[in-house]
Amino acid sequence: MIEPLEQVEERVGDDLSAAGLLALARDRKAAEDQAAAELLGVAARWADLHPPESIHSAAAFTVPGCEGEEPIAGEGCPLVAEFCVAELGAVLGISSTAAKKLIGHALELRHRLPRLWTQVQSGRVPSWRARLVAEATIHTSPALTMDAAQWIDSQVAAVAGKIGTAQLDRLVAETIKRFELATPDPAADPEDGYFSVDPRHVTVNKEDVHYAGTLHVEADLDIADALDLDQALSHNAAAQKALGSTESLDVRRAKALGDLARTQTALDLFAAGGRVAGEERAGVSRPDHLPAAREVVVHAHFDASVVGEQTVFGPTGRMENGQRLVLLDQVMGWCGDSRTKVTIKPVIDLNVELSTPAYEIPDRIREQTILRDRTCVFPWCTRPARRCDVDHIVEFDHDAEAEGRPQPGPTTTSNLAALCRYHHRLKTHSAWTYRMVEPGIFEWTSPHGHRYRRDRTGTARVDEPEPPERH
Structure with a gap:
């Protein structure tokens, strides 16, 4: 167990000096790297204990969706x-996806990057x-053969992973070129060592919504x-400025990219009679026959109260897309711009x-x-519920009604x-088993007896499993 800083100070008598704090920081970092x-070693050994043959019932392979072999390295x-x-x-307090990545990295290092694995275990290279x-x-595409991976291992290990x-x-x-793993272009000259890995992509990170109501986009x-x-x-940014926008260049360029994302951009900028987008904001009428340039589908949740005959929404709410705080003014701004189609659900x-x-x-x-x-x-x-299945916690019995028995797993x-x-x-x-102990609060029990409680605030360990009986 790592000794707390307060105990260190109590043991040495006085507060640590600057040199002492630096030494303590170095020691703690070394302990963190060692842990x-x-x-990684624990993850590799956990994988060793659970080969595909460890699946209890071989017949389960015939059940659609049942446990199967999972290549993770x-x-x-x-x-x-x-x-x-x-x-x-669950034991580490991380998602199953993160645990899969941890085990995959451990197996990749131990079996295909053995020099680097040795350097990690000896403390020469941080995990x-x-x-x-x-x-x-x-995740290289095309996939690396064992020989190709070990060649990379030799190159990286030579510089101690730096x-x-x-x-x-x-x-x-x-490496892909050296081991001829890429499929050559038939039109290319085979003598010129032609090699191509196309890096082009556009990625919109929908899982991480900023509190300002923005998403990160990157592209090659x-x-x-x-x-x-x-x-x-x-x-487009220059046009916005000419029309009176006082926003920064970065903001205007970001808005310009949003304009490009809508197919009616040209119609927005130059409407019938030469009217432009800035004139619309000034109150100039728009042609009614033009289709909506934007359809907003944002699942936002606000507390509402009724004052007289009017429904009044609170100033802040929760945006389901990204699980982030959202301001009512933001939603109104999104829905009030560029002829937006808005759908209100019950x-x-x-x-x-x-x-x-x-x-x-x-x-x-x-x-x-x-x-x-x-x-x-x-x-x-953390996968959003809107992209999940809805499960009957207690299994629905399809034969209960026909046999005159009460339904053990009702759809409620x-x-x-x-x-x-x-x-x-x-x-x-x-x-694995689970039950709902209160509305929206679930208690899970793992195969080894660990218990976890999950509610809207997250997950907590309920207690430690009982030690196995000794015979």
Whole structure:
């Protein structure tokens, strides 16, 4: 156990000097690196204990969605029974996705990057840096062979892992070329060593919404496309300024990109009779026949009260997209710009018990469950509930009505929960169990007896499992 700073100060008598604090910081960092290296070793050994053969019932392979082999590292690494990932992640307080990545990195390092693995275990290379290399070699396209991965290992190990991201990208590209892993272009000259990995992409990070109501977008474009985009953004930003905008250049360029995302941009800027967007803001009428330039689908939740005959919304609410705080003024601004089509959905009371005698879940009950749970209800899972399955906590018995028995797993709010597809399969085909102890509060029990409570605020460990009996 690491000694707390207060105990260190009490043991040495007085407050630590500057030199003493630096020494303590160095020691704590070394302990942190050692613990991270040991955790990689634990993850690899956990995988060793759960090969595909460890799945209890071979017949379960014939059940659609049941547990199966899960390749989480590169060629030559052992396969792992996929549901073991969830229990390790829960114990560590991380998502199943993060646990899968941890195990994959451990196996990649131990089996395909053995020199780097040795350096991590000896303390010469920090775990985080080695995991960057493992992440690159696992997800390279085209996939690296064992020989190619070990060649990268030899190059990285030679500099004790002191390789940056850009250098690593170049090393991977050189490896693909060296081992002739890329499919050559038939039109290219085979004598010129032609090699191409197309890096073009546009990524919108929808999972991380800033408190200011923005999303991060990054892209790699063809040079000509990038220059054209830059010119279009600059032109639009200049036009906004000429029309009286006092916002910064960065903000105007961001708004210009939003304009380009809408197909009626030209119609917005130059309407019939030469009217432009700035004139519309000044109150000039617009042609009614033009279609909406934007359709906003934002799931925002605000507290509302009735004053007289008028419904009054609170100034702040929660935006379901990204689980972030949102201001009412922001939503009004989004919906009031550029001829926006706005859809208002019926208000759903989350405190009312809804039910149906059928197995299929009606939209209104599904929506209530989604709004109540917000995310997958498995410990530390953050997948939005709107992209999850709705699970019967107690299984619905399709034969109960025909046999005159009461339904043990009714389709009712108190017996439904949002589970992402992975954790839905985990609950159905493994020893994990859960129950709803209060509306929106779930208690999970793992195969090894660990218990977790999940509510809207997150996940907490309920207690430690009972020690196994000794015989």
